[in-house]
Amino acid sequence: MAGAALLAAALTACSGGSGGSGGSGGGDAKGGEAKKKDMAISVNLTGDQVKAGEPVKVTLADGKFSLVKVTDAKGGELPGRISDDGRTWTSERNAAPGAEYKVEAQNTDSQSASAQFRTTAADKVNKVAIVPGKATGGTVGIAQPISLVFDNPVKNKAEVEKQLKVTTSNNTEGSWGWFKDYSGNDRVDWRPKEYWKPGTEVKVQMNLNGVDSGSGLFARDYNTEFKIGKDRRLEVNLDTKTMSVIEDGRTVRTIPVSAGTPGGKKASWSGKMVLMTKEGTIRMDSQTVGLGDSYDKMVDYSMRVTWSGMYIHAAPWNAGKFGRVNSSSGCVGMSDADAEALFAQAQIGDLVEVVGEGSKGQADIGNGYGEWNLSWEQWKAKSALNGAPQAG
Structure with a gap:
């Protein structure tokens, strides 16, 4: 193999026939069997300054492999397979950066050979x-x-x-x-x-x-x-100004809420979203989400729905609006008691769906977890592997 070091492991000569000694390669019907050639392998990666990021390939000069093992200094093994003709072994994974590897091989004649190499550290790590x-x-x-x-x-x-x-x-x-x-x-x-x-x-x-x-x-x-x-779904209805808590297909609570003010930047996002985090008491500053000096306050029982700042939380300052008017700056607010109870029940990953009139549309797919707004066919098409689904 071009650029590969040829590595041979010295082996004991086969014994000769009666009264004979190990042959030297020509073969002698009277003096005994011919001496077998030493096993020789070549490895595509050799030396102490090998660039990582490609598979390891081990090739046998003559004969067929019975076993090839490539391990790092910690004992971790690179999986791989022997080709159908028995002459080549290729790892299923790439050599890692900044690692030492040992190659050990055997052929079908029970001979063995070994090699070593060291990869350099990555120039840039992802x-x-x-x-x-x-x-x-x-x-x-x-x-x-x-x-x-x-x-x-x-x-x-x-x-x-x-x-x-x-x-x-x-x-x-x-x-x-x-x-x-x-x-x-x-x-x-x-x-x-x-x-x-x-x-x-x-x-x-x-x-x-x-x-x-x-x-x-x-x-x-x-x-x-x-x-x-648990199968828990939080459905916010902008028309009725309520949130339904649905567990295992049954509505267990209906909470009066006040969502985002319709008709502008302060409207709520709509569609299917996911409860991302439960952050508790946090400071909310309207300047961080492009809403000027609208608010700057500590807010309790805060549960994030989008990266852009839509939350479900307690909003006692808006008590007169719950169930009556959507007048928040985009979040879904409710009483302290309702927010406390929901915060205790809800789990990260619960479905949050906002329906009704007056939203500012659906958030971008990456603004939280918006993939549920896509059909199954639309979602599969985003795979880099031809949209092929996986069964887990």
């Missing part, structure tokens, strides 16, 4: 922010997607998506979809075809170590796991 993560407590609502946001652009979207695996306890069908996050960064989410079924257990493996994103290598793998909790 990292991932993952939701759901530890902050969710391990249980989320039926509308929560899996969401990955990258700190550097992902140009090789198909190569990255191939390394993402979702496994569920009930073979949930879903698909990855690429778009821009509200931050402007590249983002890929995995959404089920339908809302999650309560009790579903989900594991996500992101085998990204050594994968080239097109603007930096990944330098580690990632994983997360979570479980789906």
Whole structure:
């Protein structure tokens, strides 16, 4: 192989026939068997300054492989497979940056050979922010997607998506979809075809170590796991100025609310959204969301619905408007008592749907979790792998 070092492992010569000694290669019918050639392998990556981000390929000079093992200094093994002709082994994953590897091989004649190489550190590392993560407590609502946001652009979207695996306890069908996050960064989410079924257990493996994103290598793998909790849906009706709390298909509470003021920037977003975070008591400043000096106050029982600042929260200053007038600056406000009770019940990932007249339309897909506003066919088309769905 061009540019590859040829590595031979010295082996003990085969014993000769009766009264003979090891042959030297020509073969002698009277003196014994011919000496076998030493096993020789070549590796596409050799030396101490190897660039990471490509598969490891091991080639046998003669004969067939019976075993090839490539391990890093921590004992981690690169998975791979031997070709049909037995002459080549190729890793299924790329060599990771800043790692030492040992190659050990055997052929069908029980001979062995080995090699070593060291990869250089990545010039630029791409990292991932993952939701759901530890902050969710391990249980989320039926509308929560899996969401990955990258700190550097992902140009090789198909190569990255191939390394993402979702496994569920009930073979949930879903698909990855690429778009821009509200931050402007590249983002890929995995959404089920339908809302999650309560009790579903989900594991996500992101085998990204050594994968080239097109603007930096990944330098580690990632994983997360979570479980789906109660089927809870929060439906805000702008016409009736109420929020219905629906659990397992049954309305358990109806809360008088005051949503965003119709007809301008202070209107509420509409459509299907997801309860993103439960932030509790926070400072809300209208200047941070482009609404001038409208407000600057501490707000209790705050639950985020969009990155742009739409919340569900307590709004005691608006008590006379609940159930009567939509007059907030875009959020859905209610009494302290109702907000406290809802905050205690609600879970991250619950569906939030706003219906009725007077909204400012649907938020962009990356402004929170807006993928539920797309049809299944529209969502699948956002996959980098030809829109092919995955069964988890």
